Amino acid sequence: MKYIFIVNPNSGNAKHEITLDFLQSKFEPTDEIVLKETKYQFHAKELVKEAILEHADIVVACGGDGTINEVASALVNTKIPLGIIPAGSGNGLASNLAIPKDIDKAIEIIRTKEIKTIDAGRVEDNYFFSNLGFGIDASVIQAYEEKQKRTFTGYMDASVKTLLNYKSKLFRIYIDGAIIEKNFYYLFCSNSNIAGYGISFTPNADLADGELDLLMIEDLDVFEQFYFSVLVLAKKIDIMEKARYRKVKKFSLESLDNEPISYQLDGEFQTTNLLKVKVEVVPNALKIIY
């Protein structure tokens, strides 16, 4: 078997040390192991294209959700399965798949577990495997990316600072033949049931149900924001009156503030020059070992 490992040496504050010698010691002498390190954002996508040309049997992403997103996106619609060694800070997708951060255990899963198929979400031309967030969720990730250290404390700090200053945005959502026009505080679309750091906004999401889970939360005052935070921790957001939670195959989102739409995609902040974006599920998009 030819395993090609794509490693982000800077993920998760670079505490991991994955070397070729280490990886070779974990596989059979007959296995061919190749290690490719990412050097910049989106480099992982180029490395996967090389891996496909080099006839990889399995491509393994070693990094956080951003690296996993890049590797997985380049494997969509190929027959090559993705393996994951979670080495990030949030590790949302790996948590949903029950792939532990312990490198030995993650490698054991790659060596012994089955190849399964999961859905992906797509916003315009970009895939997501874990989640996609607009409104305050995108702003929190933008503030988090500006921090030197990507840690849970950094994430909470970015969340609180963003919460205190955030003004909700006017959106129009086209969904299942209906139009919803509201000031939305939070719009979160998830394929996976864990967002990162063990936090779940969509506990009913299923990676392979052919649908995405959409959480829409209207404008909240300070007390409601506090209540929202408590319900997130209790995994009970669906009981909040201003929250709408539904499973969808596709929807479009239009900004009515005349501000181009920005979002977070698997934990990475992205800007666009678009006032309207289309989101849809891509069923059975990715082969993955877990």
Ligand SMILES: Nc1ncnc2c1ncn2[C@@H]1O[C@H](COP(=O)(O)OP(=O)(O)OP(=O)(O)O)[C@@H](O)[C@H]1O
């Ligand atoms: N050598 C590198 N130097 C700087 N950035 C890199 C490098 N390689 C990859 N990147 C980019 O760093 C970003 C973050 O990577 P990644 O998601 O793996 O780690 P993380 O942010 O620590 O983890 P998580 O997403 O789970 O919080 C990605 O956009 C990725 O493309």
